[in-house]
Amino acid sequence: MQAATYDLEARHPGWPTRLGPIRVPAGAVALRPIRLRDAGDWSRIRLRDQNHLERWEPTAPGPWRDRNSYWSWPPQWFALRGLARRGQCLPFVITVDEQYAGQITIGNVIRASLRSAWVGYWVSSTVVAGGVATAAVALVVDHAFGPGGLHRIEATVRPENEPSIRVLTKAGFRQEGLFQRYLDVAGDWRDHLCFATTAEETGPGLVARLIAAGRAEYV
Ligand SMILES: CC(C)(COP(=O)(O)OP(=O)(O)OC[C@H]1O[C@@H](n2cnc3c(N)ncnc32)[C@H](O)[C@@H]1OP(=O)(O)O)[C@@H](O)C(=O)NCCC(=O)NCCS
Numbered sequence: 001m002q003a004a005t006y007d008l009e010a011r012h013p014g015w016p017t018r019l020g021p022i023r024v025p026a027g028a029v030a031l032r033p034i035r036l037r038d039a040g041d042w043s044r045i046r047l048r049d050q051n052h053l054e055r056w057e058p059t060a061p062g063p064w065r066d067r068n069s070y071w072s073w074p075p076q077w078f079a080l081r082g083l084a085r086r087g088q089c090l091p092f093v094i095t096v097d098e099q100y101a102g103q104i105t106i107g108n109v110i111r112a113s114l115r116s117a118w119v120g121y122w123v124s125s126t127v128v129a130g131g132v133a134t135a136a137v138a139l140v141v142d143h144a145f146g147p148g149g150l151h152r153i154e155a156t157v158r159p160e161n162e163p164s165i166r167v168l169t170k171a172g173f174r175q176e177g178l179f180q181r182y183l184d185v186a187g188d189w190r191d192h193l194c195f196a197t198t199a200e201e202t203g204p205g206l207v208a209r210l211i212a213a214g215r216a217e218y219v
Contacts, residue, residue: 012087014148019092019139022207023217026130031092031104031139034080038093039073041100045124052125056161059184080105087111090148094123094136101127104136106144106153115151117144121167128163135216137171138206145199152199156182156192168195170215171206 020030046053046068060067080091090106102123109117119140123132144150155173157164173195181189203209210216 012085014143015084015090017143019143021219022135022139023219024131024135024215026127026132027097028219029132029135030095031136032095034077034091034093036074036077038100039070042073043068043070049125053122055186056158057185059187092140094132096127096132101132104140106140115149116154117150118154131215133167134170135210137167138210141171141197141202142205142207145202152196154194154196156194158185158190159193172202172209173197
């Protein structure tokens with residue numbers, strides 16, 4: 001991948017934008033920028049899905065119901081919007097058939113000669129095992145390596161998180177190693193497997209690969 005393939009002067013290449021839709025068994029998956037008015041959907045789903053989400057997410061102060069109340073969204077939205085405007089993250093909502101279904105974020109964007117970032121995601125318990133997260137990862141990684149101008153995307157996942165490991169494997173990420181006692185998740189320092197992919201490895205793109213594998217269709 002050549003430096004000349006994107007504008008090195010752009011402060012936030014690839015943002016804001018909408019991606020998809022592509023169709024998977026759960027429905028038509030698309031990505032759009034987070035909005036202030038997502039507060040209701042974000043809070044309702046996350047309060048209901050505490051058991052589904054909490055054990056995989058970084059430890060944070062205060063009870064789940066407070067951290068995921070309607071009024072917890074505006075400061076998070078504001079912080080993420082600021083990072084996105086500075087080109088440091090790409091924070092998307094995942095929609096399924098145009099309904100709010102989760103979030104996927106390209107975070108810690110480092111440019112210069114690294115051009116690297118991580119990807120993180122969660123989806124509503126009502127759509128799990130329908131290909132939603134895999135489709136979202138494919139859409140966002142193709143975008144990050146194209147208009148986003150990045151070269152490497154990393155994902156860290158607890159060895160116990162079999163669905164998430166499956167998502168990354170289906171999307172074509174490679175396992176690189178084990179980070180020991182890496183991240184404070186659900187109240188303790190947890191080992192994490194490191195997965196990654198680079199622009200050279202994705203060939204025609206992760207979406208094209210999912211479609212060729214019969215896991216998704218263009219809408
Ligand atoms: C991990 C998560 C994002 C997956 O979302 P999803 O939309 O269900 O993902 P997909 O449907 O694309 O793929 C999930 C795969 O895991 C499989 N799976 C589901 N439960 C599983 C289990 N207990 N063990 C092994 N595989 C499992 C599914 O069958 C599917 O694989 P398949 O397509 O080969 O059948 C979702 O479960 C989630 O939000 N979890 C909580 C938050 C989280 O873990 N985030 C990631 C942190 S690294």
